[in-house]
Amino acid sequence: MKPPRPIRFFIRTFGCQMNESDSERASGLLLGAGGVPANGPEDADLVIVNTCAVREKSEEKLFSYLGRLAHLKKGKHVRIAVVGCVAQLRGWEILEKCPAVDYVFGPDNAAEIASLVERDSALKSVSTSWSEEWRETPPALIRRDSPASGFVTVMEGCDNFCAYCVVPYTRGREKYRPLPSVLDEVRDLARKGYREVQLLGQNVNSYRDPESGKPFAELLREVAAVDGPQWIRFLTSHPKNFRPEIAEAMAGIRKVCRELHLPLQSGSSAVLKKMKRDYTREDYLDIISRLRRLMPGIRLSTDIIVGFPGETDRDFEETLDILRTVRFGSLYSFRYSPRPLTAAAKLNDSVPREVKQRRLAEVQRLQKEIQLEDHRRLVGETMKVLCLGRGRKTPDLFSGRNEGNQVVNFRSAEDPTGRFVEVRITGFGPYSLVGEKAG
Ligand code: SAM
Ligand code: SF4
Numbered sequence: 559m560k561p562p563r564p565i566r567f568f569i570r571t572f573g574c575q576m577n578e579s580d581s582e583r584a585s586g587l588l589l590g591a592g593g594v595p596a597n598g599p600e601d602a603d604l605v606i607v608n609t610c611a612v613r614e615k616s617e618e619k620l621f622s623y624l625g626r627l628a629h630l631k632k633g634k635h636v637r638i639a640v641v642g643c644v645a646q647l648r649g650w651e652i653l654e655k656c657p658a659v660d661y662v663f664g665p666d667n668a669a670e671i672a673s674l675v676e677r678d679s680a681l682k683s684v685s686t687s688w689s690e691e692w693r694e695t696p697p698a699l700i701r702r703d704s705p706a707s708g709f710v711t712v713m714e715g716c717d718n719f720c721a722y723c724v725v726p727y728t729r730g731r732e733k734y735r736p737l738p739s740v741l742d743e744v745r746d747l748a749r750k751g752y753r754e755v756q757l758l759g760q761n762v763n764s765y766r767d768p769e770s771g772k773p774f775a776e777l778l779r780e781v782a783a784v785d786g787p788q789w790i791r792f793l794t795s796h797p798k799n800f801r802p803e804i805a806e807a808m809a810g811i812r813k814v815c816r817e818l819h820l821p822l823q824s825g826s827s828a829v830l831k832k833m834k835r836d837y838t839r840e841d842y843l844d845i846i847s848r849l850r851r852l853m854p855g856i857r858l859s860t861d862i863i864v865g866f867p868g869e870t871d872r873d874f875e876e877t878l879d880i881l882r883t884v885r886f887g888s889l890y891s892f893r894y895s896p897r898p899l900t901a902a903a904k905l906n907d908s909v910p911r912e913v914k915q916r917r918l919a920e921v922q923r924l925q926k927e928i929q930l931e932d933h934r935r936l937v938g939e940t941m942k943v944l945c946l947g948r949g950r951k952t953p954d955l956f957s958g959r960n961e962g963n964q965v966v967n968f969r970s971a972e973d974p975t976g977r978f979v980e981v982r983i984t985g986f987g988p989y990s991l992v993g994e995k996a997g
Contacts, residue, residue, distance in 0.1 A: 564594045565675045568602035572620060573610025575793060576729075577642055579709035579758055580668055581608045584641070586699040587672035599630060604637050604674055609644035611728050613895040620644055621655065628658040639663060641671060643728035647898065649684050662686070665714075665729050669693060688730045692768070694739055697746035705976040706754060706944055707959075708747040708787075712740050712777065713759035718796065720823075721834045721905075722866060724897040725760055732760075737767040741780060748786025753944055753978060755781060757792040763799035775807035782813045788978070789944065789961065790814045794821065798836040800845055809852035816853050817887070817963045820845065821861035825880035826873035829866055834901065839876065846884055857887040857962030862921055865894040865914030867905040874917050878924060885928050887962060888989070891921045926988045933986035940996050941966070943981045945974040955992075970995035 567588050571581040584606065585595070596602035605627060610616040620640075630636045639661040640652050646664035653659055663671055664686035692714075702708055715730040716723075744755055757777070759765065765774040772780075781790055790813050795804075797820055808814045820842075824830055827838040849856050862877060881889070893914040896903045909917075943966045949957035955967040956974060958981075967990055968981045974995065985992035 564592055565603045566596035566601060567593045567604040567606060567675070568596040568599050569606045569608060570599070570623065571608045572616060572623075573608070573612070573643070575709060575756070576711070576758055576760065577608050577610060578703070579711055580642065580665065581606075582700050582702050582709065583695045584608070584668050584671050586701040587669060587695065588675055589701055590699045591672040591675040593672075593675040599627060602636065604639065605630065606639045606641055606671060609640060609642040611643035611647045611724050611897070613892060614897070615895065617644055624652075624656045624659060628656070631658050637661070637674065639671065639674065641665070641668060643725070646686050646728040647724065649686050653682055653684065664688075666693070669695070690733065692733055692735050692739075694735075697743040700743075704946055706752060706946055707756060708743075708750075708752045708754070709756050709758050710740060710743045710747070710781075711735065711758045712762060712792075713765050716760040717764070718761060718798075718836075719834060719901070721832060721902040722863060722894060722897065722900055724900055727899045729760060732764060734765055734768050736769055737772060737777060737780065738769075740777065741784060744781050744784045744787065748784055751976065752787055753976070754789040754791065755787045757781065757790065760794060761796050761799060762792050763795050763801070763804055773803070775801075775803045778804075778807050778811060778814060782811045788813060791817065791963065793819050795819065796821070797842050797845055802848060805845070805848050805852055808849075815961045815963065816855060817857040817859070817961065818849065819859045819861075822877075822880065823861060823863050824866060824869070824873065825877035826869070829869050829873045832868060832902075832905075833863075833866060839880065843880070843883070857964070858884060859888045859963070860884075860886050860890075862889055862891040863894050864891065864917035864921060865909035867894070867902060867908050869894075869909055869917075874920075878920065881921065881924055881928070885932070886925070887932065887964065888929065889921075889925050891918055891925070893918050929988045930986070933988070933991060936983045936991060937986065938983065940980050940982045942978055943968065943993075944978055945970075945976065947975045956995075960991075965990040966993060967991070968993040968995055 569581045599605045609620050637660045641663040645662045662684040667685040713734045715732045716726045717732045941960045943958040945958040949955045949967045952967050957967050980996040981993040982996045983993040
């Protein structure tokens with residue numbers, strides 16, 4: 559039986575852009591089924607928590623959040639659903655550990671969340687089945703958070719089984735979205751005035767259209783041929799699948815932003831081998847040289863894991879050395895965290911916590927220095943920025959990203975949200991630039 563008033567739902571998202579994009583889809587499906595968004599968990603009949611399982615810390619954060627949500631149930635009829643990667647990994651364990659949780663849905667069961675608007679079942683349930691097929695969400699149903707930059711998922715899952723990573727177990731094997739439906743979604747964004755498209759997947763470079771077999775470089779060309787969006791980005795790339803044709807396609811398509819997130823993980827070939835990354839330090843540096851030859855000025859970012867089992871001081875020094883050589887525009891750095899089911903979980907987690915912490919601090923100190931130096935050089939330059947709204951931490955300033963994907967906070971007399979603006983850089987911090995709208 560349908561409840562007498564619309565169900566108010568609230569979604570809290572942990573984790574990466576894939577999760578943000580999944581939450582946008584879930585939100586659209588809930589709206590389509592007659593739900594209405596709530597302002598916060600206190601105001602909701604249905605709280606959905608979209609989870610990340612990549613590190614132990616991500617799981618700890620989730621369980622502490624769920625603990626804080628439990629009070630919502632006192633004297634009120636509120637239902638709580640846990641969805642995404644931890645849901646897939648832990649299943650029934652979540653219901654045992656957190657009695658306040660009612661439902662658990664894996665990343666491939668997101669479409670079922672919409673049924674919660676119609677079905678007010680008191681029965682607890684766990685749904686973590688996989689489908690081999692691509693499950694389409696009609697673009698019109700996606701409720702996007704950004705007014706100017708739209709996520710478009712092109713593939714799901716991962717076949718790489720890097721030794722440290724739980725993603726292949728939480729998101730399953732790779733499956734690719736049919737190219738015509740990718741293009742439909744890009745056209746939908748174009749009609750709605752979106753200026754930027756971000757193609758998403760755990761390993762986008764291995765994309766193949768299931769029908770025609772067209773590879774990722776061709777996908778880039780066809781997406782770029784859609785009139786409207788002026789910037790195209792994609793995430794995440796894997797060095798072992800980053801074939802020369804992809805760099806050439808990027809260089810040949812002006813709409814593809816001159817930036818690339820290319821996770822390195824470690825600068826030591828010995829550690830990369832243990833991580834089962836399938837490339838060496840030299841392979842990685844070759845890709846960087848090719849990219850810079852084809853697109854001078856391209857801004858690169860990366861992911862680094864410190865303290866992988868067996869990582870020596872010398873291995874770590876090789877990581878610092880690559881950071882000094884490549885001078886990434888930004889990086890995400892993590893302490894190695896053993897994850898269930900992974901190959902590395904069977905190894906001795908040999909690097910002591912203090913050593914991991916010291917190495918992490920060292921990576922971050924060096925990177926901060928590099929970013930400050932690079933940002934200082936940008937003062938006085940005028941650059942094109944896509945305004946995404948007011949800054950979250952700086953509400954008196956507008957905030958956007960430049961082509962290199964750097965955050966630029968700026969002053970403007972009028973609200974340019976959703977548009978490209980020219981910004982003159984007047985200041986900087988280690989992680990963002992500050993400026994004024996020019997003209
Ligand atoms: N598919 C992407 C890739 O290959 O980079 C994203 C994977 S994961 C969501 C994002 C980052 O988390 C990885 O690049 C890696 O640096 C980090 N990561 C994954 N598993 C980890 C672990 N067990 N401990 C520490 N960091 C980890
Ligand atoms: Fe994890 Fe490696 Fe797949 Fe990235 S490529 S999701 S790090 S297994």
